[in-house]
Amino acid sequence: MAEHRSMQRGALLDAARSLLSEGGTEALTFPALAERTGLARSSVYEYFRSRAAVVEELCAVDFPVWAAEVEVAMARAETPTDKVEAYVRRQLDLVGDRRHRAVAAISASELDAGAREKIRAAHGGLVAMVVEALSDLGHGQPRLAAMLLQGVVDAAVRRIELGVAEEPAQIADAAVAMALRGVHG
Template identity: 65%
Template sequence: MAEHRAMRRAALLEAARALLVEGGARALTFAALAERTGLARSSVYEYFSSRAALVTELCANDFPLWAAEVSAAMDAVDTPREKIAAYVRQQLALATDQRHQAVVAISVSELDDAARAEIRATHGELAELVVDVLRELGHSEPSVVAGLLRGLVDAAVSVATGGRGAHSPERIAELAVAIALDGVAGGGEPRGLRDAEDRQQPGGTPA
């Protein structure tokens, strides 16, 4: 009996993902879930008391899995440079996936503060992985650089999903990786900035 209920619950969550991809938040109704899964509408309420409860469980299931995928991609390679590249690529692969986009979009409006806090905690664990790698690269402020790297990923996602360019998400990912590695793998300030400061100091290298 417990296994049967678990299977039905999983089927409802999968149907919810499909409905979100097909029609957005407006498409996610208990009537649509009942039709999609072959259950009576009243039976859906036996598993989820409200749409908010359904979305909360959907996020509680999916967000940790996505974070685990990024972590696994980083664990699958050896060097710090490879780990940074894996982080950027996997984040972009997830962010441009339609199901990921749909769940993230509805989570903005449907989750309560406690559920959002759990998601932030999951993201925090992932950020710590990046901080550790940046520390290996010699950064004295790895948390700050991790935030900048996250900003690069967010910008790349915006470009990849905005429909404004001719490049594929894969090409944008490669460009983002190149920028990330050129910008963070040196373990210090950008060379151009260091050179400019040297020229301003007495005895610095002449221009």
């Protein structure tokens, strides 16, 4: 019985990822989840009390996986500069990943305070990964620099998601240049 519930919960989360990836937060509805999974709408409520609860669960499951991928890329880098570059590039490489699209859609949505706090905490953990590298590079305020660096990454993510004229690789190169050399690219 527990295994069945776990599988159903996983199927609901997978359906939620797909809905968020395809249509943003507006697409994430309980009727749509029920249709995607073949469950009755009332059954969806047995697993999640609200849309915010689905969002919180996705953040709890997906964000650590995404952050771990960034952490692995940084661990492979040898110098502090290489670590900063890995931090930027790996996040931008993940933009096309369905988990990322779901997290991005979630981040842009109207959420309750609990869900927003979980997203903030997850982003805080991501930003914390690069603080040491920035400190090693001599930044006097590495935490502030890390938050500003994440702002560059977030802007590059939005640019990639918009499907603008530049190729994603060009956007990634520009973001890395901005991160490492500022406006003196």
